[in-house]
Amino acid sequence: SQQGEEDPQALSIQEGENATMNCSYKTSINNLQWYRQNSGRGLVHLILIRSNEREKHSGRLRVTLDTSKKSSSLLITASRAADTASYFCATDGGYSGGGADGLTFGKGTHLIIQP
Amino acid sequence: EPEVTQTPSHQVTQMGQEVILRCVPISNHLYFYWYRQILGQKVEFLVSFYNNEISEKSEIFDDQFSVERPDGSNFTLKIRSTKLEDSAMYFCASSVYGPNEQYFGPGTRLTVT
Numbered sequence: 001s002q003q004g005e006e007d008p009q010a011l012s013i014q015e016g017e018n019a020t021m022n023c024s025y026k027t028s029i030n031n032l033q034w035y036r037q038n039s040g041r042g043l044v045h046l047i048l049i050r051s052n053e054r055e056k057h058s059g060r061l062r063v064t065l066d067t068s069k070k071s072s073s074l075l076i077t078a079s080r081a082a083d084t085a086s087y088f089c090a091t092d093g094g095y096s097g098g099g100a101d102g103l104t105f106g107k108g109t110h111l112i113i114q115p
Numbered sequence: 116e117p118e119v120t121q122t123p124s125h126q127v128t129q130m131g132q133e134v135i136l137r138c139v140p141i142s143n144h145l146y147f148y149w150y151r152q153i154l155g156q157k158v159e160f161l162v163s164f165y166n167n168e169i170s171e172k173s174e175i176f177d178d179q180f181s182v183e184r185p186d187g188s189n190f191t192l193k194i195r196s197t198k199l200e201d202s203a204m205y206f207c208a209s210s211v212y213g214p215n216e217q218y219f220g221p222g223t224r225l226t227v228t
Contacts, residue, residue, distance in 0.1 A: 031215075033216065033217070035219075041221065041222075042219050042220055042221040042222050043158065043206065044219075045216050045219070048215070048216050090158075092213075101171065101213055102148060102150075102160030102161075102163050102171055102173060103148075103150075103160060103217060104160065105159070106157065107156075
């Protein structure tokens with residue numbers, strides 16, 4: 001099955017700096033999504049980018065997708081302490097390819113924003 | 116803003132017991148999912164459900180697991196005879212349409228002793 005793998009595994013930056021996380025996957029996808037998870041909590045959907053899109057913005061988030069390289073990046077601009085969390089990419093299309101595809105998650109990037 | 120809810124937030128059970136985890140998906144969503152996350156590991160897909168039947172399932176979702184939508188609002192995951200390795204956080208998710216955004220509940224932490 002396909003896998004989303006994020007790098008770096010951990011990232012520590014100063015508040016106000018930009019944070020960039022990368023994700024790679026192995027097989028063809030319909031969509032790629034990014035989620036945030038605060039420690040011990042649920043997953044919060046951040047943004048979805050479709051396989052025919054190359055870039056998408058939402059507030060301070062910018063996501064790119066390069067299907068030729070099977071990779072995506074998530075950029076958080078002007079980081080805040082509240083952005084401290086784990087960030088996961090998740091891909092679909094890895095199961096039967098039907099309409100209710102389960103998502104395949106990577107191991108995540110743990111982002112720490114130093115105040 | 117509508118959200119997925121899950122109960123209980125924490126369930127402790129003895130090995131071999133049956134547990135039912137409950138979820139209320141977002142009301143206009145048609146696709147429902149269960150995932151689990153063993154402590155410190157990836158979130159793993161278990162099963163998806165659409166039109167009152169299982170749409171897809173992973174290799175984790177063996178005969179010990181079952182899902183049901185007993186009424187118009189609830190979506191349940193049953194583990195028939197729990198094992199120690201079933202200890203994990205279980206997340207329910209729903210989406211309007213399969214390839215769209217999936218919205219996750221806060222999770223049920225299952226501890227099997």
